[in-house]
Amino acid sequence: MTDNKRKKYNFTTSNDDFPLLYIHIPFCDSKCNYCAFNSYTNINHLKKEYFEAIKKQFLNDVKKENFKTVFIGGGTPSTMSVEFYEKLFGLLAPHIKNCREITIECNPNTSYEWLREIKNLGVNRISFGVQSFNDEKLKFLNRNHSPSQAINAIQNAKKAGFENINLDLIYSTALDTKELLSQDLKIAFSLPITHISAYSLTIEENTKWEGDFSKRKYDEELEIWFIEKIKEKFPQYEISNFGKPCEHNLGYWRGDEYIGIGAGAVGFREWRMGNGEWGMENRECTMYNGKWDMKNEKRKIFRYYTQNDVYEYLKNPTKYNxxxxxxxxxxxEKVFLGLRSILGFEENILNEEEKKRVEILIEEKKLFKKQNKIHAYDFLLADALSAYILD
Ligand code: SF4
Structure with missing residues (x-):
């Protein structure tokens, strides 16, 4: 669609809460066999230009916002130098004065010096893409770190002053057995971590394993056993997350607004016509002609997407869909995401028919009510339960 087919409006927001900020780093050292993320191993020469592009988008998108949380994800953010983050935090500084949590994702081959410098810049939560402590499984996944590197990186993060440390584990791969997964958890539990994210392998399009389902193990009993084992040490607060909750992710699932910076990043905003309360005054927003009739609507909720392709993003970092x-x-979304996590959802968002179906599920002991919120006993059933409620 060409620019002359778009309408321009000025918008303000009436949301009085603080938004979340996500920054995407699309660079990786190697491409994992299962990975469908927007990440690349052959564009390292673009790192300098990438900073200039995210700076341009940040200055365009962020006015007076104070962020509740920041999440720097990827890709592999630890492929970027400390100097990159010094410049980035220079940009962020006026907007993170009351920020409760700043997370960065890292590869387990990260050095102690890098971890210490990043901690000094203000990052207070770190997340390691460990996936497994089994050498054969790491090679199978095409991860480029060893088990001992992962152990050292986590211990170094603690030594560097991080109190909030996550590690990601992957399960349901063809190599998984009770013995292998037990060993992964035994090592994980011995480390100074506060959180585990455990993801069941999915075979996705546009990955090296696309269409090859032999790489996955379909063993529901093993999956449930693994989840129950993690829960023995870290309480489950979402279908894939255990331990001290990540405030940023809770914000996504609660429906908080967020700004997404970087190639393929996503933002979520609710804007209303009126006098702006915080930071969105006179914001000009380009909308596709015909889809948004502001004469009749005072409120708009939308997601916006930057260009996924890094070259396209560099050319125009403020072009959105x-x-x-x-x-x-x-x-x-509130029902579905609420039932997958400790958040639950407020009963009053449902219509009468939906409320009746909730009552049936409460009688069947699939759901329970607590302070006007509906919760699932088993997050793994969230898909089926929300489909039934919403019919
Ligand atoms: S490190 Fe993460 S983002 Fe990079 S290729 Fe592997 S799974 Fe994908």
Whole structure:
């Protein structure tokens, strides 16, 4: 769509809460066989230009916002130098004065010096893409670190002053057995971590393993056993997350607004016409002609997407595609995401028919009510339960 087919409007927001900030780093040292993320191993020469592009987008998108949390994800953010982050935190500084949590994702081959410098810049949560402590499994996944590197990196993060340390584990690969997964957890539990994210392997399109389902193990009993084992040490607060909750992710699942910076990043905002309360005054927003009739609507909820392709993003970091969401869409997300986590959802968002179905599920002991919120006993059933409630 060409620019002359778009309308321009000024918007303000009436949301009085603080948004979240996500920054995407698309660079990686090697491409994992299962990876469908927007990450690349052959564009390292673009790192300098990438900073200039995210700076341009940040200055365009961020006005007076104070961020509640920041998450620097990827890709592999630890492939970027400390100097990159010094410049980045120079940009962020006026917006993170009251920030509760700043997370960065790292590869386990990260040095102690890098961890210490990043901690000094203000990062207070670190997340390591460990996946396993089994050498054969790491090679199978095409991870480029060894088990001992992962152990050292976590111990170094603690030594550098991090109190909030996550490690990611992957399960349901063809190599997984009770013995292998037990050993992974035994090592994980012996380390100074506060959180585990455990992801079941999915075979996705546009990955090296696309279409090859032999790489995955389909063993529900093993999956449940693994989840229960993690829960013995770290309480489950979301379908894949255990331990001290990540405030940033809780914000996503609660439906907080967020700004997404970087190639392929996503933002989520609710804007209303009126006098701006915090930071969105006179914001000019380009909307596709015909989809958004501001004469009749005072409120708009939408996701916006930057260019996924890094070259396209570098050319135009402030070009967005929009996805508009209705209140019905938001309701579905609240039910679905609420049932996958400790958040639950407020009963009053449902219509009468939906409330009746909730009562049936409460009688069947699949759901329970606590302070006007509906929760699932088993997060793994969230898909089926929300489909039934919303019919
Ligand atoms: S390190 Fe993460 S983002 Fe990079 S290729 Fe592996 S899974 Fe994908």
């Amino acid at each position: 929009y996805e508009y969401l209705s209140l019905e869409d938001i309701k579905k």
